[in-house]
Amino acid sequence: MKQTKNITPTNMVCICCPLGCSLTIIKSDNEWLVTGNKCLRGKKYAAEEMTAPKRVVTSTVKIAGGLYPMIPVKTEQPIPKEKIFTIMNILASVRAVAPITMGDIVIKNVADTGVNVVATKTDKGMPF
Amino acid sequence: MAAALAAHQNHIKNILIIERDLELGGILNQCIHSGFGLHHFKKELTGPEYSSLIIQEIQKTNIEVMINTMVLKLGEDKTIHAINSDHGYMKINAKAIVLAMGCRERTRGAIRIHGSRPAGVYAAGTAQRLVNIDGYLPGKRVVILGSGDIGLIMARRMTLEGAKVEAVLEILPYSNGLTRNIVQCLNDFAIPLILKTTITKIHGAERVEGVTIAQVDDQLSPITATEKFIPCDTVLLSVGLIPDNEISHSAGIAIDQRTNGPIVGELRQTSKDGIFACGNVLQVHDLVDFVSEEGALAGLGAAKYINNDFDSSFTHTTIADNGISYIVPQKINVKNITDKLKLFMRVKNIFENSIINVYLGDKIIASKKEHKFLPAEMISFDLKKQDLINNSEKQIIVKIEPII
Numbered sequence: 001m002k003q004t005k006n007i008t009p010t011n012m013v014c015i016c017c018p019l020g021c022s023l024t025i026i027k028s029d030n031e032w033l034v035t036g037n038k039c040l041r042g043k044k045y046a047a048e049e050m051t052a053p054k055r056v057v058t059s060t061v062k063i064a065g066g067l068y069p070m071i072p073v074k075t076e077q078p079i080p081k082e083k084i085f086t087i088m089n090i091l092a093s094v095r096a097v098a099p100i101t102m103g104d105i106v107i108k109n110v111a112d113t114g115v116n117v118v119a120t121k122t123d124k125g126m127p128f
Numbered sequence: 129m130a131a132a133l134a135a136h137q138n139h140i141k142n143i144l145i146i147e148r149d150l151e152l153g154g155i156l157n158q159c160i161h162s163g164f165g166l167h168h169f170k171k172e173l174t175g176p177e178y179s180s181l182i183i184q185e186i187q188k189t190n191i192e193v194m195i196n197t198m199v200l201k202l203g204e205d206k207t208i209h210a211i212n213s214d215h216g217y218m219k220i221n222a223k224a225i226v227l228a229m230g231c232r233e234r235t236r237g238a239i240r241i242h243g244s245r246p247a248g249v250y251a252a253g254t255a256q257r258l259v260n261i262d263g264y265l266p267g268k269r270v271v272i273l274g275s276g277d278i279g280l281i282m283a284r285r286m287t288l289e290g291a292k293v294e295a296v297l298e299i300l301p302y303s304n305g306l307t308r309n310i311v312q313c314l315n316d317f318a319i320p321l322i323l324k325t326t327i328t329k330i331h332g333a334e335r336v337e338g339v340t341i342a343q344v345d346d347q348l349s350p351i352t353a354t355e356k357f358i359p360c361d362t363v364l365l366s367v368g369l370i371p372d373n374e375i376s377h378s379a380g381i382a383i384d385q386r387t388n389g390p391i392v393g394e395l396r397q398t399s400k401d402g403i404f405a406c407g408n409v410l411q412v413h414d415l416v417d418f419v420s421e422e423g424a425l426a427g428l429g430a431a432k433y434i435n436n437d438f439d440s441s442f443t444h445t446t447i448a449d450n451g452i453s454y455i456v457p458q459k460i461n462v463k464n465i466t467d468k469l470k471l472f473m474r475v476k477n478i479f480e481n482s483i484i485n486v487y488l489g490d491k492i493i494a495s496k497k498e499h500k501f502l503p504a505e506m507i508s509f510d511l512k513k514q515d516l517i518n519n520s521e522k523q524i525i526v527k528i529e530p531i532i
Protein backbone atom coordinates (compact mmCIF):
# COMPACT_ATOMS: atom_id res chain seq x y z
CA MET A 1 0.00 0.00 0.00
CA LYS A 2 1.16 3.52 -0.72
CA GLN A 3 2.14 5.63 2.26
CA THR A 4 1.87 9.38 2.21
CA LYS A 5 5.15 10.89 3.34
CA ASN A 6 5.63 13.73 5.81
CA ILE A 7 2.63 12.72 7.87
CA THR A 8 3.71 11.74 11.38
CA PRO A 9 2.20 8.54 12.72
CA THR A 10 -0.07 8.79 15.76
CA ASN A 11 0.48 6.43 18.68
CA MET A 12 -2.32 5.34 20.95
CA VAL A 13 -3.37 2.51 23.23
CA CYS A 14 -6.40 0.46 22.26
CA ILE A 15 -8.91 0.52 25.13
CA CYS A 16 -11.32 -2.07 23.73
CA CYS A 17 -10.04 -4.81 26.02
CA PRO A 18 -7.60 -5.14 28.96
CA LEU A 19 -4.74 -6.26 26.68
CA GLY A 20 -4.22 -2.60 25.75
CA CYS A 21 -2.29 -3.00 22.48
CA SER A 22 -0.05 -0.09 21.46
CA LEU A 23 -1.32 1.09 18.09
CA THR A 24 0.40 3.19 15.45
CA ILE A 25 -1.81 4.97 12.95
CA ILE A 26 -0.80 6.57 9.66
CA LYS A 27 -3.18 8.30 7.30
CA SER A 28 -2.81 7.05 3.77
CA ASP A 29 -4.96 8.74 1.12
CA ASN A 30 -8.39 8.10 2.56
CA GLU A 31 -7.58 5.14 4.73
CA TRP A 32 -6.12 4.68 8.21
CA LEU A 33 -3.24 2.26 8.33
CA VAL A 34 -3.12 0.66 11.76
CA THR A 35 -0.35 -1.52 13.15
CA GLY A 36 0.14 -3.10 16.57
CA ASN A 37 -3.45 -4.31 16.97
CA LYS A 38 -3.88 -7.93 18.01
CA CYS A 39 -7.44 -8.05 16.68
CA LEU A 40 -9.77 -6.26 14.29
CA ARG A 41 -11.48 -4.25 17.01
CA GLY A 42 -8.22 -2.34 17.42
CA LYS A 43 -8.29 -1.19 13.78
CA LYS A 44 -11.88 0.00 14.06
CA TYR A 45 -11.13 1.73 17.35
CA ALA A 46 -8.09 3.56 15.92
CA ALA A 47 -10.01 4.87 12.91
CA GLU A 48 -12.88 6.00 15.14
CA GLU A 49 -10.51 7.59 17.65
CA MET A 50 -8.95 9.65 14.82
CA THR A 51 -12.31 10.88 13.53
CA ALA A 52 -15.08 10.57 16.13
CA PRO A 53 -14.00 9.04 19.45
CA LYS A 54 -16.62 7.05 21.33
CA ARG A 55 -16.97 5.65 24.85
CA VAL A 56 -19.35 3.42 26.76
CA VAL A 57 -20.71 5.35 29.73
CA THR A 58 -21.29 3.37 32.93
CA SER A 59 -23.00 5.16 35.79
CA THR A 60 -25.92 4.93 38.21
CA VAL A 61 -29.45 6.34 38.43
CA LYS A 62 -31.72 6.70 41.42
CA ILE A 63 -34.18 3.89 41.96
CA ALA A 64 -37.41 4.05 43.93
CA GLY A 65 -38.19 1.03 46.12
CA GLY A 66 -34.87 -0.64 45.40
CA LEU A 67 -32.61 -2.61 47.71
CA TYR A 68 -30.22 0.34 47.64
CA PRO A 69 -30.86 3.96 46.50
CA MET A 70 -28.96 3.55 43.21
CA ILE A 71 -29.07 1.11 40.30
CA PRO A 72 -26.09 0.77 37.92
CA VAL A 73 -26.64 1.47 34.20
CA LYS A 74 -24.62 1.68 30.98
CA THR A 75 -25.03 2.84 27.41
CA GLU A 76 -25.62 -0.31 25.34
CA GLN A 77 -23.14 0.90 22.74
CA PRO A 78 -20.31 3.44 22.78
CA ILE A 79 -21.55 7.03 22.41
CA PRO A 80 -19.70 10.10 21.04
CA LYS A 81 -17.20 11.25 23.64
CA GLU A 82 -18.41 14.86 23.61
CA LYS A 83 -21.88 13.72 24.74
CA ILE A 84 -20.61 12.10 27.97
CA PHE A 85 -21.56 15.02 30.23
CA THR A 86 -24.87 15.67 28.44
CA ILE A 87 -25.75 12.05 29.18
CA MET A 88 -24.54 12.32 32.79
CA ASN A 89 -26.91 15.27 33.27
CA ILE A 90 -29.81 13.29 31.83
CA LEU A 91 -28.98 10.34 34.12
CA ALA A 92 -29.04 12.66 37.13
CA SER A 93 -32.65 13.60 36.38
CA VAL A 94 -33.95 10.07 35.81
CA ARG A 95 -35.50 7.82 38.42
CA ALA A 96 -35.97 4.08 37.86
CA VAL A 97 -38.54 2.05 39.75
CA ALA A 98 -38.01 -1.40 41.29
CA PRO A 99 -38.41 -4.18 40.34
CA ILE A 100 -36.00 -3.88 37.45
CA THR A 101 -34.16 -6.59 35.51
CA MET A 102 -30.65 -6.46 34.12
CA GLY A 103 -30.92 -5.34 30.47
CA ASP A 104 -34.16 -3.36 30.96
CA ILE A 105 -34.12 -0.06 29.06
CA VAL A 106 -33.91 2.92 31.44
CA ILE A 107 -33.66 5.63 28.74
CA LYS A 108 -34.40 5.14 25.04
CA ASN A 109 -32.17 6.88 22.47
CA VAL A 110 -30.31 8.92 25.05
CA ALA A 111 -29.32 12.45 23.89
CA ASP A 112 -30.30 11.48 20.31
CA THR A 113 -27.39 9.10 20.02
CA GLY A 114 -29.57 6.19 18.91
CA VAL A 115 -28.21 4.30 21.91
CA ASN A 116 -30.27 3.07 24.86
CA VAL A 117 -29.26 3.24 28.51
CA VAL A 118 -29.92 -0.12 30.19
CA ALA A 119 -29.82 -1.40 33.76
CA THR A 120 -26.77 -3.56 34.53
CA LYS A 121 -28.24 -5.19 37.60
CA THR A 122 -31.44 -6.87 38.70
CA ASP A 123 -33.16 -5.28 41.69
CA LYS A 124 -36.30 -7.02 42.91
CA GLY A 125 -36.81 -4.42 45.59
CA MET A 126 -36.59 -4.53 49.37
CA PRO A 127 -37.23 -8.07 50.61
CA PHE A 128 -38.33 -6.87 54.04
CA MET B 129 -20.62 -18.49 44.70
CA ALA B 130 -18.20 -20.21 42.32
CA ALA B 131 -17.17 -22.62 45.09
CA ALA B 132 -20.83 -23.34 45.94
CA LEU B 133 -21.63 -24.02 42.28
CA ALA B 134 -18.64 -26.35 41.91
CA ALA B 135 -19.59 -28.27 45.07
CA HIS B 136 -23.15 -28.50 43.73
CA GLN B 137 -21.91 -29.87 40.40
CA ASN B 138 -19.98 -32.47 42.37
CA HIS B 139 -23.19 -33.78 43.95
CA ILE B 140 -23.05 -32.10 47.33
CA LYS B 141 -26.58 -31.78 48.67
CA ASN B 142 -26.55 -29.31 51.57
CA ILE B 143 -24.76 -26.11 50.66
CA LEU B 144 -25.11 -22.79 52.48
CA ILE B 145 -23.65 -19.42 51.45
CA ILE B 146 -23.33 -16.90 54.30
CA GLU B 147 -23.18 -13.25 53.14
CA ARG B 148 -22.74 -10.15 55.29
CA ASP B 149 -24.31 -7.76 52.74
CA LEU B 150 -27.98 -7.51 51.73
CA GLU B 151 -27.24 -9.26 48.44
CA LEU B 152 -24.79 -11.70 46.89
CA GLY B 153 -21.95 -10.50 44.67
CA GLY B 154 -19.55 -8.79 47.04
CA ILE B 155 -17.32 -6.07 45.68
CA LEU B 156 -18.51 -6.68 42.09
CA ASN B 157 -21.76 -4.87 42.87
CA GLN B 158 -19.99 -1.56 43.35
CA CYS B 159 -17.63 -2.04 40.36
CA ILE B 160 -20.13 -0.64 37.86
CA HIS B 161 -17.51 -0.07 35.12
CA SER B 162 -16.90 -2.70 32.47
CA GLY B 163 -13.92 -4.99 32.02
CA PHE B 164 -15.09 -8.15 33.74
CA GLY B 165 -15.72 -11.63 32.38
CA LEU B 166 -13.60 -11.70 29.20
CA HIS B 167 -12.26 -15.15 30.15
CA HIS B 168 -15.21 -16.66 32.00
CA PHE B 169 -18.10 -15.40 29.86
CA LYS B 170 -16.12 -14.45 26.71
CA LYS B 171 -17.61 -10.97 26.71
CA GLU B 172 -16.97 -7.73 28.49
CA LEU B 173 -19.37 -7.12 31.36
CA THR B 174 -19.75 -4.62 34.19
CA GLY B 175 -19.23 -5.92 37.73
CA PRO B 176 -22.95 -6.12 38.59
CA GLU B 177 -23.63 -7.91 35.28
CA TYR B 178 -20.96 -10.50 36.10
CA SER B 179 -22.32 -11.11 39.60
CA SER B 180 -25.94 -11.18 38.34
CA LEU B 181 -25.10 -13.93 35.85
CA ILE B 182 -23.52 -16.03 38.60
CA ILE B 183 -26.43 -15.30 40.96
CA GLN B 184 -28.78 -16.60 38.24
CA GLU B 185 -26.81 -19.86 38.20
CA ILE B 186 -27.09 -20.09 42.01
CA GLN B 187 -30.85 -19.52 41.81
CA LYS B 188 -31.24 -22.52 39.50
CA THR B 189 -29.89 -24.79 42.25
CA ASN B 190 -31.02 -25.64 45.78
CA ILE B 191 -28.03 -23.84 47.28
CA GLU B 192 -29.21 -21.99 50.39
CA VAL B 193 -28.29 -18.35 50.87
CA MET B 194 -28.25 -16.47 54.16
CA ILE B 195 -27.82 -12.73 53.56
CA ASN B 196 -27.38 -9.96 56.12
CA THR B 197 -25.52 -12.44 58.27
CA MET B 198 -22.23 -11.85 60.02
CA VAL B 199 -19.82 -14.63 60.84
CA LEU B 200 -18.28 -13.72 64.19
CA LYS B 201 -15.87 -16.56 64.58
CA LEU B 202 -14.79 -19.86 63.14
CA GLY B 203 -13.83 -22.27 65.88
CA GLU B 204 -10.87 -24.63 65.65
CA ASP B 205 -13.49 -27.43 65.66
CA LYS B 206 -15.04 -26.00 62.44
CA THR B 207 -18.07 -24.55 64.25
CA ILE B 208 -19.28 -21.35 62.58
CA HIS B 209 -20.54 -18.70 64.99
CA ALA B 210 -22.82 -16.31 63.11
CA ILE B 211 -25.50 -13.74 63.82
CA ASN B 212 -28.40 -12.14 61.95
CA SER B 213 -31.62 -10.35 62.83
CA ASP B 214 -33.90 -13.28 61.92
CA HIS B 215 -32.22 -16.03 63.90
CA GLY B 216 -30.06 -14.16 66.36
CA TYR B 217 -26.92 -16.02 67.39
CA MET B 218 -26.34 -19.30 65.57
CA LYS B 219 -23.87 -22.15 65.71
CA ILE B 220 -23.53 -23.92 62.39
CA ASN B 221 -21.63 -27.16 61.90
CA ALA B 222 -20.32 -28.04 58.48
CA LYS B 223 -18.34 -30.99 57.15
CA ALA B 224 -16.35 -28.68 54.89
CA ILE B 225 -15.99 -24.90 54.84
CA VAL B 226 -14.81 -22.60 52.04
CA LEU B 227 -13.52 -19.19 53.14
CA ALA B 228 -14.17 -16.39 50.62
CA MET B 229 -14.12 -13.19 52.68
CA GLY B 230 -12.19 -11.16 50.13
CA CYS B 231 -9.89 -8.33 51.13
CA ARG B 232 -9.84 -4.97 52.86
CA GLU B 233 -8.32 -1.69 51.78
CA ARG B 234 -5.18 -0.32 53.31
CA THR B 235 -6.00 2.90 55.16
CA ARG B 236 -4.32 6.14 56.05
CA GLY B 237 -2.98 4.45 59.19
CA ALA B 238 -1.24 1.80 57.10
CA ILE B 239 0.80 4.39 55.19
CA ARG B 240 1.22 6.96 57.98
CA ILE B 241 0.46 10.33 56.38
CA HIS B 242 1.20 13.29 58.64
CA GLY B 243 -1.21 16.06 59.44
CA SER B 244 -4.55 16.59 61.12
CA ARG B 245 -7.48 14.19 61.19
CA PRO B 246 -10.22 15.99 59.28
CA ALA B 247 -13.27 14.49 57.56
CA GLY B 248 -12.84 13.84 53.86
CA VAL B 249 -10.14 11.15 53.79
CA TYR B 250 -11.52 7.95 52.29
CA ALA B 251 -10.23 4.64 51.04
CA ALA B 252 -11.02 4.69 47.30
CA GLY B 253 -13.19 1.58 47.50
CA THR B 254 -15.24 3.06 50.33
CA ALA B 255 -15.83 6.16 48.21
CA GLN B 256 -16.80 3.87 45.33
CA ARG B 257 -19.44 2.22 47.47
CA LEU B 258 -20.77 5.58 48.67
CA VAL B 259 -21.13 6.85 45.09
CA ASN B 260 -22.29 3.72 43.26
CA ILE B 261 -24.51 2.02 45.82
CA ASP B 262 -25.56 4.58 48.39
CA GLY B 263 -25.70 7.55 46.02
CA TYR B 264 -23.54 10.02 47.94
CA LEU B 265 -20.71 12.10 46.47
CA PRO B 266 -17.97 12.21 49.11
CA GLY B 267 -16.48 15.53 47.94
CA LYS B 268 -16.11 18.12 45.20
CA ARG B 269 -12.38 18.76 44.89
CA VAL B 270 -10.35 15.60 45.04
CA VAL B 271 -6.73 14.43 45.22
CA ILE B 272 -6.20 10.70 44.71
CA LEU B 273 -3.14 8.91 46.12
CA GLY B 274 -2.29 5.70 44.26
CA SER B 275 -2.67 4.97 40.56
CA GLY B 276 -3.72 1.35 40.68
CA ASP B 277 -6.91 0.55 38.78
CA ILE B 278 -9.20 1.47 41.69
CA GLY B 279 -7.61 4.92 41.93
CA LEU B 280 -7.92 5.49 38.17
CA ILE B 281 -11.51 4.22 37.99
CA MET B 282 -12.49 6.49 40.89
CA ALA B 283 -10.84 9.50 39.24
CA ARG B 284 -13.21 9.08 36.29
CA ARG B 285 -16.21 8.24 38.45
CA MET B 286 -15.82 11.32 40.65
CA THR B 287 -15.34 13.49 37.54
CA LEU B 288 -18.47 12.11 35.86
CA GLU B 289 -20.46 12.85 39.00
CA GLY B 290 -19.36 16.47 38.93
CA ALA B 291 -16.31 16.57 41.21
CA LYS B 292 -13.02 18.08 40.12
CA VAL B 293 -10.09 15.67 40.42
CA GLU B 294 -7.00 17.82 40.86
CA ALA B 295 -4.48 15.03 40.39
CA VAL B 296 -3.70 11.35 40.79
CA LEU B 297 -0.39 10.87 42.62
CA GLU B 298 1.84 7.81 42.34
CA ILE B 299 4.89 7.26 44.53
CA LEU B 300 6.46 4.82 42.04
CA PRO B 301 7.93 5.91 38.68
CA TYR B 302 5.10 4.09 36.85
CA SER B 303 1.38 3.44 37.30
CA ASN B 304 0.28 0.02 38.46
CA GLY B 305 -2.99 0.38 36.58
CA LEU B 306 -3.89 -0.87 33.10
CA THR B 307 -2.86 1.49 30.30
CA ARG B 308 -6.43 1.49 29.00
CA ASN B 309 -7.54 2.91 32.35
CA ILE B 310 -4.96 5.69 32.15
CA VAL B 311 -6.34 6.55 28.69
CA GLN B 312 -10.07 6.35 29.39
CA CYS B 313 -10.09 7.45 33.04
CA LEU B 314 -7.40 10.16 33.15
CA ASN B 315 -6.49 11.35 29.63
CA ASP B 316 -10.14 11.56 28.51
CA PHE B 317 -10.80 14.06 31.29
CA ALA B 318 -7.39 15.78 31.32
CA ILE B 319 -6.67 14.58 34.88
CA PRO B 320 -2.92 14.82 35.59
CA LEU B 321 -1.03 11.71 36.72
CA ILE B 322 1.96 12.83 38.80
CA LEU B 323 4.58 10.10 39.20
CA LYS B 324 7.26 9.74 41.91
CA THR B 325 5.14 11.94 44.16
CA THR B 326 3.28 11.40 47.40
CA ILE B 327 1.23 13.26 50.02
CA THR B 328 3.37 14.43 52.94
CA LYS B 329 0.68 16.20 54.93
CA ILE B 330 -3.09 16.50 55.10
CA HIS B 331 -4.41 19.92 56.16
CA GLY B 332 -7.76 20.95 57.64
CA ALA B 333 -9.47 21.19 61.01
CA GLU B 334 -12.93 19.71 60.48
CA ARG B 335 -12.85 19.08 56.76
CA VAL B 336 -9.86 18.51 54.49
CA GLU B 337 -8.60 21.88 53.19
CA GLY B 338 -5.69 20.64 51.14
CA VAL B 339 -2.66 18.41 50.93
CA THR B 340 1.07 18.99 50.74
CA ILE B 341 2.64 16.87 48.05
CA ALA B 342 6.32 16.21 47.36
CA GLN B 343 8.45 14.31 44.90
CA VAL B 344 10.27 11.28 46.27
CA ASP B 345 13.86 10.15 45.73
CA ASP B 346 14.95 6.67 44.66
CA GLN B 347 14.49 5.41 48.24
CA LEU B 348 10.89 6.74 48.09
CA SER B 349 11.66 9.42 50.72
CA PRO B 350 9.98 12.78 50.11
CA ILE B 351 12.25 15.63 48.95
CA THR B 352 11.32 18.60 51.16
CA ALA B 353 12.45 21.20 48.63
CA THR B 354 9.80 19.99 46.15
CA GLU B 355 6.83 20.38 48.54
CA LYS B 356 3.74 21.99 47.07
CA PHE B 357 0.24 22.71 48.43
CA ILE B 358 -2.88 21.58 46.55
CA PRO B 359 -6.24 22.83 47.87
CA CYS B 360 -8.91 20.11 47.99
CA ASP B 361 -11.76 18.92 50.21
CA THR B 362 -11.32 15.18 49.70
CA VAL B 363 -8.44 12.69 49.63
CA LEU B 364 -8.98 9.22 48.19
CA LEU B 365 -6.43 6.55 49.07
CA SER B 366 -5.86 3.72 46.66
CA VAL B 367 -2.84 2.22 48.38
CA GLY B 368 -3.29 -1.50 48.29
CA LEU B 369 -5.43 -4.35 49.51
CA ILE B 370 -4.91 -6.90 52.28
CA PRO B 371 -6.69 -10.27 52.50
CA ASP B 372 -9.27 -10.18 55.30
CA ASN B 373 -8.27 -13.13 57.47
CA GLU B 374 -9.70 -12.37 60.92
CA ILE B 375 -11.91 -15.45 60.71
CA SER B 376 -9.02 -17.61 59.46
CA HIS B 377 -6.97 -16.52 62.48
CA SER B 378 -9.73 -17.51 64.88
CA ALA B 379 -9.72 -20.99 63.37
CA GLY B 380 -5.96 -21.26 63.80
CA ILE B 381 -5.25 -21.47 60.06
CA ALA B 382 -1.59 -21.03 59.03
CA ILE B 383 -1.01 -17.79 57.11
CA ASP B 384 1.65 -17.09 54.46
CA GLN B 385 3.54 -13.92 55.48
CA ARG B 386 3.98 -12.93 51.82
CA THR B 387 0.41 -13.26 50.55
CA ASN B 388 -1.19 -12.46 53.95
CA GLY B 389 -3.58 -15.26 53.05
CA PRO B 390 -3.79 -18.89 54.21
CA ILE B 391 -1.14 -21.35 53.03
CA VAL B 392 -2.99 -23.66 50.66
CA GLY B 393 -2.67 -26.74 48.53
CA GLU B 394 -3.70 -27.45 44.94
CA LEU B 395 -7.43 -27.59 45.78
CA ARG B 396 -7.04 -24.62 48.11
CA GLN B 397 -7.09 -26.73 51.28
CA THR B 398 -5.77 -24.76 54.25
CA SER B 399 -3.72 -26.12 57.17
CA LYS B 400 -7.02 -27.08 58.87
CA ASP B 401 -8.58 -30.29 57.69
CA GLY B 402 -11.80 -29.60 55.76
CA ILE B 403 -11.33 -25.83 55.52
CA PHE B 404 -10.65 -24.36 52.08
CA ALA B 405 -10.06 -20.78 50.93
CA CYS B 406 -10.37 -18.96 47.60
CA GLY B 407 -10.32 -15.55 45.97
CA ASN B 408 -8.95 -12.35 47.46
CA VAL B 409 -8.84 -13.78 50.99
CA LEU B 410 -6.02 -15.96 49.68
CA GLN B 411 -4.20 -13.66 47.29
CA VAL B 412 -5.25 -10.32 45.83
CA HIS B 413 -6.31 -11.07 42.24
CA ASP B 414 -6.35 -8.78 39.17
CA LEU B 415 -9.18 -10.54 37.35
CA VAL B 416 -12.51 -11.76 38.68
CA ASP B 417 -12.37 -14.55 36.12
CA PHE B 418 -9.45 -16.11 38.01
CA VAL B 419 -11.33 -15.63 41.28
CA SER B 420 -14.18 -17.70 39.84
CA GLU B 421 -11.69 -20.31 38.66
CA GLU B 422 -10.08 -20.49 42.08
CA GLY B 423 -13.50 -20.67 43.76
CA ALA B 424 -14.36 -23.66 41.58
CA LEU B 425 -11.16 -25.41 42.72
CA ALA B 426 -12.00 -24.85 46.38
CA GLY B 427 -15.58 -26.05 45.80
CA LEU B 428 -14.27 -29.20 44.13
CA GLY B 429 -11.86 -29.72 47.03
CA ALA B 430 -14.66 -29.37 49.58
CA ALA B 431 -16.82 -31.83 47.63
CA LYS B 432 -14.01 -34.39 47.40
CA TYR B 433 -13.37 -33.96 51.13
CA ILE B 434 -17.00 -34.63 52.01
CA ASN B 435 -17.08 -37.64 49.66
CA ASN B 436 -13.94 -39.07 51.33
CA ASP B 437 -12.14 -38.79 48.02
CA PHE B 438 -9.51 -36.35 49.23
CA ASP B 439 -5.89 -37.04 50.07
CA SER B 440 -4.75 -34.53 52.67
CA SER B 441 -1.03 -35.29 52.49
CA PHE B 442 1.34 -33.37 50.20
CA THR B 443 3.75 -34.59 47.55
CA HIS B 444 5.36 -31.33 46.40
CA THR B 445 6.11 -27.82 47.64
CA THR B 446 6.53 -24.65 45.57
CA ILE B 447 9.39 -22.27 46.23
CA ALA B 448 9.41 -18.62 45.19
CA ASP B 449 13.06 -18.08 44.38
CA ASN B 450 14.92 -15.17 42.81
CA GLY B 451 12.62 -12.29 41.84
CA ILE B 452 9.33 -14.03 42.65
CA SER B 453 7.43 -12.61 45.62
CA TYR B 454 5.01 -15.49 46.19
CA ILE B 455 3.41 -18.55 44.64
CA VAL B 456 -0.08 -19.96 45.21
CA PRO B 457 -0.54 -22.84 45.91
CA GLN B 458 2.32 -23.27 48.34
CA LYS B 459 1.88 -27.05 48.61
CA ILE B 460 0.74 -29.70 46.18
CA ASN B 461 -0.60 -33.21 46.26
CA VAL B 462 -0.50 -34.57 42.70
CA LYS B 463 -3.02 -37.25 43.60
CA ASN B 464 -5.77 -34.61 43.82
CA ILE B 465 -4.96 -33.15 40.38
CA THR B 466 -6.83 -34.30 37.31
CA ASP B 467 -4.37 -33.41 34.56
CA LYS B 468 -3.15 -29.84 35.00
CA LEU B 469 -1.93 -27.67 37.86
CA LYS B 470 -2.06 -23.89 37.67
CA LEU B 471 0.48 -21.82 39.60
CA PHE B 472 -0.24 -18.13 40.34
CA MET B 473 2.57 -15.73 41.24
CA ARG B 474 3.81 -12.15 41.21
CA VAL B 475 7.26 -10.73 40.59
CA LYS B 476 8.97 -8.51 43.20
CA ASN B 477 10.06 -5.68 40.89
CA ILE B 478 9.93 -4.70 37.26
CA PHE B 479 12.05 -7.13 35.24
CA GLU B 480 12.85 -6.30 31.64
CA ASN B 481 13.79 -8.83 28.96
CA SER B 482 13.61 -11.72 31.35
CA ILE B 483 12.41 -15.26 31.48
CA ILE B 484 10.57 -16.98 34.32
CA ASN B 485 11.55 -20.63 34.62
CA VAL B 486 9.74 -23.30 36.58
CA TYR B 487 12.17 -25.98 37.72
CA LEU B 488 11.57 -29.46 39.04
CA GLY B 489 15.02 -30.32 40.35
CA ASP B 490 17.28 -29.04 37.61
CA LYS B 491 14.77 -29.69 34.83
CA ILE B 492 12.79 -26.75 33.41
CA ILE B 493 9.13 -27.81 33.09
CA ALA B 494 7.63 -24.46 32.06
CA SER B 495 8.81 -20.98 31.19
CA LYS B 496 7.55 -17.60 30.07
CA LYS B 497 9.50 -14.86 28.29
CA GLU B 498 8.41 -11.22 28.37
CA HIS B 499 9.78 -7.77 27.50
CA LYS B 500 8.55 -6.66 30.86
CA PHE B 501 7.24 -8.38 33.98
CA LEU B 502 5.35 -6.04 36.32
CA PRO B 503 4.52 -6.66 40.01
CA ALA B 504 0.99 -5.42 39.23
CA GLU B 505 0.34 -8.27 36.81
CA MET B 506 -0.32 -11.73 38.15
CA ILE B 507 1.49 -14.44 36.22
CA SER B 508 0.21 -17.98 35.85
CA PHE B 509 1.64 -21.26 34.63
CA ASP B 510 -0.10 -24.48 33.66
CA LEU B 511 1.96 -27.49 34.72
CA LYS B 512 1.20 -30.99 33.44
CA LYS B 513 0.49 -33.65 36.02
CA GLN B 514 2.55 -36.06 33.94
CA ASP B 515 5.67 -33.87 34.32
CA LEU B 516 5.30 -33.92 38.10
CA ILE B 517 4.79 -37.68 38.39
CA ASN B 518 7.64 -38.60 36.05
CA ASN B 519 10.25 -36.96 38.24
CA SER B 520 11.43 -37.89 41.70
CA GLU B 521 12.16 -34.22 42.64
CA LYS B 522 9.64 -32.80 45.09
CA GLN B 523 10.41 -29.09 44.97
CA ILE B 524 8.94 -26.85 42.30
CA ILE B 525 11.23 -23.83 42.15
CA VAL B 526 10.33 -20.68 40.22
CA LYS B 527 12.87 -17.97 39.43
CA ILE B 528 13.45 -15.08 37.10
CA GLU B 529 16.51 -15.23 34.90
CA PRO B 530 17.91 -12.88 32.28
CA ILE B 531 17.48 -13.90 28.66
CA ILE B 532 20.82 -15.16 27.44
Ligand code: SF4
Nearest residue numbers: 014017020021039042
Ligand atom coordinates in the same frame (compact mmCIF):
# COMPACT_ATOMS: atom_id res chain seq x y z
S1 SF4 C 1 -6.49 -4.47 19.42
FE1 SF4 C 1 -7.87 -6.10 20.04
S2 SF4 C 1 -6.61 -7.32 21.46
FE2 SF4 C 1 -5.57 -5.34 21.28
S3 SF4 C 1 -6.41 -4.09 22.97
FE3 SF4 C 1 -7.66 -3.68 21.16
S4 SF4 C 1 -9.38 -5.09 21.37
FE4 SF4 C 1 -7.76 -5.86 22.73
